[in-house]
Amino acid sequence: MKRMAVAATAMFAAAALALTGCSAERGGGAGDTGGSSDEAKGFAADATIGVALPDKTSENWVLAGQLFTDGLKEAGFKADVQYAPASNTVAEQQNQIQAMVTNGAKVIIIGAKDGKQLATQVQAAKDAGAYVIAYDRLIENTEAVDYYVAFDNFKVGELQGQALLDGLEERAGHDAPYNIELFSGSPDDANSAVFFDGAMKVLQPKIDDGTLKVVSGQTEIAQTATEGWLAENAQNRMDTILTGSYGGDTVLDGVLSPNDTLARAIITSVQQAGKPVPVVTGQDSEVESVKSIMEGVQYSTINKDTTLLVEQAIKMVGQLQKGEKAEVNDTEQYDNGVKVVPAYLLDPVIVTKENAEEAYANVPSLLDIVKSYE
């Protein structure tokens, strides 16, 4: 999504709007659609705010649900927080969002299960006068999404790519070339390509100059994907690659893993194959991965402090409630296919054993874990 050639699509969308006579205006007033001159209108201070979250495959989503429930109530709103169930997830999330619209939610915050399949529901929200904030994952191919709040996910990928390089130099125990494998997230999550593109910006030149060798030859994102972000799918793929490409003395030096859940699955696969643990990256600062990093097993993770992200989203709701536009700090990078969605991006932090104490200085639960290894 990021860094797409946006000009042509944006012009097309503007022309289409002019032709159909549509405007950014909505039932209950007009929202900031990133270019509209209309003033935003507020809503009741105790309005219902819907929060639709995708699943519980990572700790960050579980925590986000709790924080939204508590934080929205504290801010005076009624919170309607829903997770899509493990089966039939996309259809269920569509139904949940539709129900939030019907029940009169004034803002709907969405962590999309499949960001390409929510255009109808998001449009229904807009038609009903509600604002839509895409949370952590972009919602694609619709004009009706008002804002995006996320950590800078392209930067997450860049940090992961750099950590893999740093870790290889530090731990591989030999000079380049290094044997590596690449993993990416679920193809239905818009973030997966953003993480991968960010990482490949760093890694591709090193593949091209021979510093890195992807022994399986699987370098296309479609080949590296992990359906549903499920640990078992990453573990199975790693098993298959080890059998097919790492027979005999061939050593796997490093693995690009897009998050912690998959990192631990990859490490398990390598351990079960009786091979030395490679340098493995991650993301989310999950408890088990922070422990693993402190034990010198997993190499890195990313701190995307969910508390800060939820706080920012709730802050945006507060601004919209008062009739203000929500504050954004990026209006260029996140093109959803038909518009560049105004975004508030937070800064992700790379974490290795070396800087863990500093990185988690404001996350007491993780800081305690780090200190217990001192």
Ligand code: BGC
């Ligand atoms: C989130 C990651 C998370 C992954 C799997 C992504 O969209 O940005 O933090 O690890 O989903 O849940």
